[in-house]
Amino acid sequence: MREKGIMNTAKSALRRQNKAQRLERVGKLARGKFVSPNNVPQVLKRIIESGDILCLEGDNQKQADFLANQLATLNRKDLHDIHLVMSCITLPAHIQLFQKGMIRQVDFCYAGPQGTAVADLVKAKKFPVGAIHTYNELYARYYMDLTPRVALIAAAQADRKGNLFLAANTEDTPAIVEPTAFSDGIVFAQVNEIVDRLPRIDIPADQVDLVVEAPYPMHLQALFTRDPAAITDVQVLMAMVALRGIYEKYEVQSLNHGVGFNTAAIELLLPTYGERLGLKGKICKYWMVNPLPTMIPAIESGWVESVFAVGGEVGMERYTAAHSDVFFTGRDGSFHSNRAMGQLAGHYAIDMFIGASLQIDINGNSSTVSKNRITGFGGAPNMGCQPTGRRHPSKAWLKVGAEANPGPGALPGRKLVVQMVETFQSGRVPTFVERLDAQDPSIRKALHGVAPVMIYGDDVTHIVTEEGIANLAACRSIAERQAAIRAVAGYTPVGLKRKKRETEELRRRGIVQLPEDVGVRPSEASRSLLAAQDIKGLVRWSNGLYDPPPQFVDW
Amino acid sequence: MEKFAKAFPSKPLAARTAKPWALAGVVGSGNLEVLLERGGRPSGTMECHVETSIPGYKASWLAALADFAHNYPAGGTKVTINDQGAPPVLVNLRLRQAYDHLIKGDK
Numbered sequence: 001m002r003e004k005g006i007m008n009t010a011k012s013a014l015r016r017q018n019k020a021q022r023l024e025r026v027g028k029l030a031r032g033k034f035v036s037p038n039n040v041p042q043v044l045k046r047i048i049e050s051g052d053i054l055c056l057e058g059d060n061q062k063q064a065d066f067l068a069n070q071l072a073t074l075n076r077k078d079l080h081d082i083h084l085v086m087s088c089i090t091l092p093a094h095i096q097l098f099q100k101g102m103i104r105q106v107d108f109c110y111a112g113p114q115g116t117a118v119a120d121l122v123k124a125k126k127f128p129v130g131a132i133h134t135y136n137e138l139y140a141r142y143y144m145d146l147t148p149r150v151a152l153i154a155a156a157q158a159d160r161k162g163n164l165f166l167a168a169n170t171e172d173t174p175a176i177v178e179p180t181a182f183s184d185g186i187v188f189a190q191v192n193e194i195v196d197r198l199p200r201i202d203i204p205a206d207q208v209d210l211v212v213e214a215p216y217p218m219h220l221q222a223l224f225t226r227d228p229a230a231i232t233d234v235q236v237l238m239a240m241v242a243l244r245g246i247y248e249k250y251e252v253q254s255l256n257h258g259v260g261f262n263t264a265a266i267e268l269l270l271p272t273y274g275e276r277l278g279l280k281g282k283i284c285k286y287w288m289v290n291p292l293p294t295m296i297p298a299i300e301s302g303w304v305e306s307v308f309a310v311g312g313e314v315g316m317e318r319y320t321a322a323h324s325d326v327f328f329t330g331r332d333g334s335f336h337s338n339r340a341m342g343q344l345a346g347h348y349a350i351d352m353f354i355g356a357s358l359q360i361d362i363n364g365n366s367s368t369v370s371k372n373r374i375t376g377f378g379g380a381p382n383m384g385c386q387p388t389g390r391r392h393p394s395k396a397w398l399k400v401g402a403e404a405n406p407g408p409g410a411l412p413g414r415k416l417v418v419q420m421v422e423t424f425q426s427g428r429v430p431t432f433v434e435r436l437d438a439q440d441p442s443i444r445k446a447l448h449g450v451a452p453v454m455i456y457g458d459d460v461t462h463i464v465t466e467e468g469i470a471n472l473a474a475c476r477s478i479a480e481r482q483a484a485i486r487a488v489a490g491y492t493p494v495g496l497k498r499k500k501r502e503t504e505e506l507r508r509r510g511i512v513q514l515p516e517d518v519g520v521r522p523s524e525a526s527r528s529l530l531a532a533q534d535i536k537g538l539v540r541w542s543n544g545l546y547d548p549p550p551q552f553v554d555w
Numbered sequence: 556m557e558k559f560a561k562a563f564p565s566k567p568l569a570a571r572t573a574k575p576w577a578l579a580g581v582v583g584s585g586n587l588e589v590l591l592e593r594g595g596r597p598s599g600t601m602e603c604h605v606e607t608s609i610p611g612y613k614a615s616w617l618a619a620l621a622d623f624a625h626n627y628p629a630g631g632t633k634v635t636i637n638d639q640g641a642p643p644v645l646v647n648l649r650l651r652q653a654y655d656h657l658i659k660g661d662k
Contacts, residue, residue, distance in 0.1 A: 233645070234644045234645055237648055422644045423644055424644055466648060467647065490644065490647070491646075496615075521659075523655030
């Protein structure tokens with residue numbers, strides 16, 4: 001089928017011919033595009049060639065788990081020297097591919113639940129990693145030097161032509177399918193069901209080669225659900241301090257929240273404490289965040305103009321459908337997310353990124369990696385960084401920029417990049433350390449000399465702890481930044497090294513602020529300030545539209 | 556179980572406070588109570604008595620109490636702490652809460 005004017009020489013169509021050969025090998029194992037579940041291992045053997053760049057869809061929420069499990073039934077003699085590219089190493093099946101010696105190289109972003117297994121593979125020298133990426137960084141490489149030959153993806157539904165509906169969890173799928181489909185790669189989708197008519201089309205059939213109706217629905221993790229019942233008084237105090245000392249001070253309009261309890265506390269203080277401070281309409285209007293159940297009270301109270309998400313959240317489907325003025329939805333009301341575009345928004349278009357970390361070093365670098373657990377990054381660094389390509393101003397951006405006192409060759413503004421941590425993790429493990437575990441020589445060596453730092457100290461503008469706020473953007477030297485970090489590091493070994501005179505001087509200049517300095521009364525810091533006390537409270541706020549997953553329901 | 560006492564230099568407490576004593580927190584697993592009392596003690600120090608279920612953290616306790624005495628005028632008060640394994644991050648909050656209650660009479 002050659003179009004007039006398009007040259008199609010033999011040399012330039014080798015890849016296309018190769019694709020045709022692979023699909024020919026599938027032959028009668030598929031009826032049209034449709035493969036029966038039993039035939040999947042055979043089909044995988046025929047469409048994947050040893051040496052391929054293979055993309056397995058799976059992030060921290062959604063997994064093409066049926067296809068991954070079928071792939072893991074194959075052996076080294078079936079497939080070897082695979083260059084695996086994927087967002088998240090999440091499933092036991094992913095680890096099996098390494099244990100079976102099928103993988104020549106892996107390039108990925110995050111290994112949350114398999115962090116310990118990955119650390120073990122590194123120790124056993126069975127983890128040939130290219131690099132650990134941030135999400136958009138890896139998607140970008142799908143268009144450059146890591147274009148997949150085959151992509152195994154997950155969708156909610158397919159119609160008879162092979163059009164796909166991705167439902168609330170669009171997530172990474174478009175970022176995987178586009179570079180694969182437009183480079184004569186093979187796109188193989190597992191779907192929960194095949195239907196006659198889709199609610200909306202997210203991926204056109206033209207970009208999909210094979211479809212299997214999986215015998216079980218794809219794995220979906222309720223990753224962003226935080227039970228208000230687990231929020232502590234200390235977290236409420238920190239939330240009050242952050243609201244007054246950062247949100248109010250800089251008039252933060254557009255933002256991203258991490259997934260921790262600290263930021264959940266902030267969300268639940270907006271309709272109570274925030275309302276009392278008169279901040280409604282002045283802060284927290286535009287969000288790049290997943291549909292967090294703890295945002296329900298703020299949305300119901302009219303704080304939120306819009307929410308764009310990188311992924312869905314189990315149980316929020318009916319709520320988001322009923323709030324299409326706030327969330328991005330299909331014409332039918334079905335929730336829409338897009339990880340690549342969400343990360344892009346979080347990079348360029350927000351006043352503030354605020355998140356937590358497991359370790360922060362004396363220079364403000366943070367990491368979630370320990371010697372026994374290699375997790376990686378995910379998307380936080382795409383947002384928790386200074387986008388030097390930004391040119392549009394906002395109040396917050398200019399105000400932090402002025403504090404940072406940029407030189408004549410620097411951007412006038414800065415994004416607020418805030419780390420909000422308690423000085424100790426559970427089990428009395430200090431959050432603040434002189435040196436990150438991520439700097440361990442064995443980890444650096446496995447990563448070709450790059451220590452897996454989540455957020456770099458140079459990008460961080462503020463650290464909030466239960467002790468107060470350190471404004472790193474306003475520090476004028478490395479020594480001053482270290483003193484400011486020690487000042488809010490509490491009674492960790494790092495904090496105990498602070499000098500009283502230095503801390504007092506920093507406090508006088510407003511670089512270090514105690515709760516009282518930003519107008520917070522610690523006596524008020526109590527869970528009773530939260531707009532909802534538990535999951536049941538969130539359901540009530542939602543007028544019964546939020547359906548919490550079973551593990552969060554105890555009534 | 557560990558028990559210790561020490562007095563820390565502190566600027567004198569305000570001549571008037573809302574209450575003669577104040578209590579913050581509860582003695583329960585993972586929590587602690589702080590009792591703050593005024594009167595009848597030297598006005599230049601904050602006198603502290605700590606009883607904690609988790610031994611081995613005396614240096615951290617003393618550092619936290621010394622900082623508190625330095626940051627807030629609490630001279631002439633007696634601080635009694637009953638700790639049932641509260642996380643370190645909770646200590647300062649309860650101290651500040653008891654102080655707030657004493658001065659401003661909250662709660």
